[in-house]
Amino acid sequence: METSLQRAADGSVGVYSQNSVSQQSLIPSIHDPAIFCVKCKPGEESILVRSILLKQLHVKNNGGGIKVKSVFHTSSKGYVYIEALAEPLAREALHGLRGFYFSTFKKVPVNQMTSLLSVKVEKKPLRVGQFVRIKRGPLKGDLAKILSLYEGANKAIIQAVPRPDYSKENKSSSSTVRPP
Numbered sequence: 001m002e003t004s005l006q007r008a009a010d011g012s013v014g015v016y017s018q019n020s021v022s023q024q025s026l027i028p029s030i031h032d033p034a035i036f037c038v039k040c041k042p043g044e045e046s047i048l049v050r051s052i053l054l055k056q057l058h059v060k061n062n063g064g065g066i067k068v069k070s071v072f073h074t075s076s077k078g079y080v081y082i083e084a085l086a087e088p089l090a091r092e093a094l095h096g097l098r099g100f101y102f103s104t105f106k107k108v109p110v111n112q113m114t115s116l117l118s119v120k121v122e123k124k125p126l127r128v129g130q131f132v133r134i135k136r137g138p139l140k141g142d143l144a145k146i147l148s149l150y151e152g153a154n155k156a157i158i159q160a161v162p163r164p165d166y167s168k169e170n171k172s173s174s175s176t177v178r179p180p
Helices: 018-024 045-061 087-094 110-116
Strands: 003-007 013-017 034-040 068-072 079-084 100-107 131-133 143-150 155-161
Touching: 034 087, 045 068, 045 079, 045 087, 068 087, 079 087, 087 100
Parallel strands: none
Antiparallel strands: 003 013, 034 079, 034 100, 068 079, 131 143, 143 155
């Protein structure tokens, strides 16, 4: 790992690693596009995000320019986020669409932008009788049924459901691809 020395205004010398500098460049600044938040009807976030993106696609196909960089929603119910270079462009993207509460339109502060884009992956717990896909080994990609769980649901006894071997039945097929 490379390190570099930098002299501050007070004469002190600081050591910065290449990795920390590259990580610092990923944090949003005031020069990046702004994110605007608008409240919407709870449960309709995905539909409204899709409608904004379809509207932008329609504008692009009719010879206009795309006004927004991205549109997304998070796990918080009732909010849609629009990334645009300026507030009028974000407001124009919402113009004419139903389901938004326009009085709640506001800009997200720069220090809160990274928390919006963090992804939370939730693992679903395993249950006895559930079907799963095998991820490694000779049966990779095959279906299996969970017969019992132990060690805090970290290990399981499974019953593999074998795929039929169609290569024996159809000799004329030269492909080695396994059927789904």
